[in-house]
Amino acid sequence: MASKNGPLVAVRGLSVAYGSRTVLENIDLDVGPCEIVTLIGPNGAGKTTLVKSVLGLVQPSSGTITLRPGLTVGYMPQRLQVERTLPLTVRRFLTLWQKVGRADLEKVLVEVGAAHVIDSAVQTLSGGELQRVLLARALLRRPDILVLDEPVQAVDVHGQIELFNLIAEIRRTRGCGVLLVSHDLHLVMARTDTVVCVNRHICCSGRPEDVSRHPEYLAMFGRHAEALAVYQHSHDHHHDCAGEVVALAEVRHRHG
Numbered sequence: 636m637a638s639k640n641g642p643l644v645a646v647r648g649l650s651v652a653y654g655s656r657t658v659l660e661n662i663d664l665d666v667g668p669c670e671i672v673t674l675i676g677p678n679g680a681g682k683t684t685l686v687k688s689v690l691g692l693v694q695p696s697s698g699t700i701t702l703r704p705g706l707t708v709g710y711m712p713q714r715l716q717v718e719r720t721l722p723l724t725v726r727r728f729l730t731l732w733q734k735v736g737r738a739d740l741e742k743v744l745v746e747v748g749a750a751h752v753i754d755s756a757v758q759t760l761s762g763g764e765l766q767r768v769l770l771a772r773a774l775l776r777r778p779d780i781l782v783l784d785e786p787v788q789a790v791d792v793h794g795q796i797e798l799f800n801l802i803a804e805i806r807r808t809r810g811c812g813v814l815l816v817s818h819d820l821h822l823v824m825a826r827t828d829t830v831v832c833v834n835r836h837i838c839c840s841g842r843p844e845d846v847s848r849h850p851e852y853l854a855m856f857g858r859h860a861e862a863l864a865v866y867q868h869s870h871d872h873h874h875d876c877a878g879e880v881v882a883l884a885e886v887r888h889r890h891g
């Protein structure tokens with residue numbers, strides 16, 4: 636039984652198979668309150684499967700997934716299929732699954748920087764606008780944890796930075812945990828508390844500055860990773876629950 640003070644999500648010894656094919660093996664993962672945990676790994680590594688297991692959408696073949704009692708999850712899926720001929724405004728889209736007052740709807744769209752598209756058709760949104768609307772939908776549940784599967788896909792580089800900053804700001808203002816999948820190593824390394832490198836099993840995990848020097852990480856991402864390791868030398872701080880910068884020496888001291 637998960638305690639009120641423990642992690643929001645605790646995964647232990649998780650294995651998942653599709654038919655006879657094992658795609659995840661012996662995975663351990665924790666997401667703590669106010670913590671941003673990012674899953675990275677090559678295509679087909681099992682990142683989405685891990686996320687779906689946490690959400691209860693995929694059945695494990697062994698292991699346990701423990702959610703803190705009463706945990707509310709806000710999920711932003713990797714793909715959204717919207718029938719292109721169906722006239723669906725953002726306002727209608729956000730109220731399809733839940734009753735939302737006008738003021739709450741406008742407030743959450745302001746929070747994610749998408750107030751201007753409230754009456755636009757979902758099909759006409761840009762990649763970045765759609766991701767913000769999907770984030771708004773997840774936030775309407777008032778989540779304790781946000782689960783975001785590739786939230787910056789189909790978004791240009793500038794928009795990706797803005798979205799990562801927005802996620803960090805939401806964590807700070809709402810105090811929720813975040814579990815996300817991302818392919819953008821630069822942004823992950825700069826904006827995440829904990830990186831988990833998955834390739835069927837967990838290759839390495841920990842703080843970005845440690846993972847970026849790990850041999851398995853370097854083997855997986857090759858020259859791209861080496862360039863990032865140089866960049867990482869300037870990453871000498873960590874973010875606390877409120878998103879405030881804490882010097883790494885202080886963090887190490889705090890953790891003993």
Ligand SMILES: Nc1ncnc2c1ncn2[C@@H]1O[C@H](COP(=O)(O)OP(=O)(O)OP(=O)(O)O)[C@@H](O)[C@H]1O
Pocket residue numbers: 653658676677678679680681682683684685
């Ligand atoms: N429903 C399914 N049935 C059978 N195999 C599946 C199913 N879903 C995923 N797989 C397979 O499981 C493996 C892991 O897939 P998954 O989508 O979890 O990887 P991923 O790391 O999220 O990949 P990507 O980065 O490409 O999104 C892949 O080989 C995929 O083909």
